[in-house]
Amino acid sequence: NAGVTQTPKFQVLKTGQSMTLQCAQDMNHNSMYWYRQDPGMGLRLIYYSASEGTTDKGEVPNGYNVSRLNKREFSLRLESAAPSQTSVYFCASRRSFASTDTQYFGPGTRLTVL
Amino acid sequence: KNEVEQSPQNLTAQEGEFITINCSYSVGISALHWLQQHPGGGIVSLFMLSSGKKKHGRLIATINIQEKHSSLHITASHPRDSAVYICAGSLYNTDKLIFGTGTRLQVFP
Numbered sequence: 001n002a003g004v005t006q007t008p009k010f011q012v013l014k015t016g017q018s019m020t021l022q023c024a025q026d027m028n029h030n031s032m033y034w035y036r037q038d039p040g041m042g043l044r045l046i047y048y049s050a051s052e053g054t055t056d057k058g059e060v061p062n063g064y065n066v067s068r069l070n071k072r073e074f075s076l077r078l079e080s081a082a083p084s085q086t087s088v089y090f091c092a093s094r095r096s097f098a099s100t101d102t103q104y105f106g107p108g109t110r111l112t113v114l
Numbered sequence: 115k116n117e118v119e120q121s122p123q124n125l126t127a128q129e130g131e132f133i134t135i136n137c138s139y140s141v142g143i144s145a146l147h148w149l150q151q152h153p154g155g156g157i158v159s160l161f162m163l164s165s166g167k168k169k170h171g172r173l174i175a176t177i178n179i180q181e182k183h184s185s186l187h188i189t190a191s192h193p194r195d196s197a198v199y200i201c202a203g204s205l206y207n208t209d210k211l212i213f214g215t216g217t218r219l220q221v222f223p
Contacts, residue, residue, distance in 0.1 A: 031209050042118065042200070042213035050209050058210065090157065094209065101145055101204060103211065105157040 002026055006091050006106035013081045013113045021076040021109050023091030031094035032074040033103070034058075034066060036087040043090065049074055081113045117141045118203055120214040127221050133188040135199050135217045143203030146177050146184045147211065151198040160186075160199075191221045 004025045013019055025032065030051045035043040045058030049068040063085060065077045078085060091106040118139045127133055137146065148160040161168050161175040163184070168175050172191075177184040188195055198218050202211040 040215065042116070042215045043202075043211075044213070045210055048209060088155065092157075101147075101162050102159045103147070103149075104159070108155050108157075 004091055004093055004104050004106035006089075006109050008109060009107065010110050011112070013078075013111065015082060015113060017081050018077065018079050019081065020078075021089055021091070021111075022073070023075065023106055024073045025091075025093040025104070026072065027093060027095065027104065028071065029093035029095055029104075030071070031096070032068065033092045033094070034064075034074070034076045035090045035092065036060065036085075037090060037108075038087050046076065046089075078111075081111075083113045085111065086113045087111060116215065118201060118212050118214040120199075120201055120217050122217060123215070125217055125219045127191050127219070129192055129221055129223050131191050131221075133191050133195070133219065133221075135186045135201075135219070137184045137186070137201035137214055139182050139184075139201075139203050139212075141203060141212065142206045143212075144206050145204040146175075147202040147204065148175050148184075148186050149200040149202065151200060151216065153197065157200070162204075188219075191219075193221045193223055196220050 007022045033048040034046040044060050047066040049055045052071045067075045089109045092103045094103050121136045145164045151157045172189045174187040198216040200216045202213040
């Protein structure tokens with residue numbers, strides 16, 4: 001049981017390049033999330049998916065697109081990277097059952113855009 | 115002003131000390147979460163509570179719904195407790211969390 005996995009762990013891009021961050025979970029969770037974490041700021045929601053086939057914008061969606069490929073996988077795409085997208089990106093999945101509500105986070109992707 | 119605010123931002127302690135981290139929120143939430151971010155970056159959930167108090171080992175979390183305030187206490191702190199502690203609120207009728215900026219705790223031997 002690997003939990004939430006993310007690839008890559010590190011990435012350096014030049015302005016204007018594109019890339020996709022991959023996320024997968026093996027816990028059969030319906031909800032999945034993409035966050036970014038910047039110094040001095042709390043985690044901010046980019047996009048989320050409440051279930052397979054649905055996606056919704058979060059707080060900071062501009063410059064990003066997502067795909068919920070199936071129940072396991074939720075990818076984040078930067079079409080034309082900008083230096084403002086330099087950040088650490090976390091994927092998470094959510095287990096909500098009875099009185100429990102827990103988010104499980106991936107290890108993060110550290111992205112630098114030059 | 116952030117909708118979820120934590121204090122202090124930074125905290126240092128000697129091993130064995132009792133630690134308190136505070137979280138105040140100004141939005142309607144159905145539950146309050148405490149998370150721990152290790153120095154290596156990984157984030158794990160510690161507690162989810164909607165009322166009262168929860169305890170896990172040396173960690174205790176409390177919430178006062180009327181005052182919109184939660185605290186995380188660490189008893190007999192240890193250097194391995196050094197981490198960033200983050201509180202987050204589950205927004206009503208959504209699948210979303212809203213996060214505080216975190217409290218960086220360093221515990222020295």
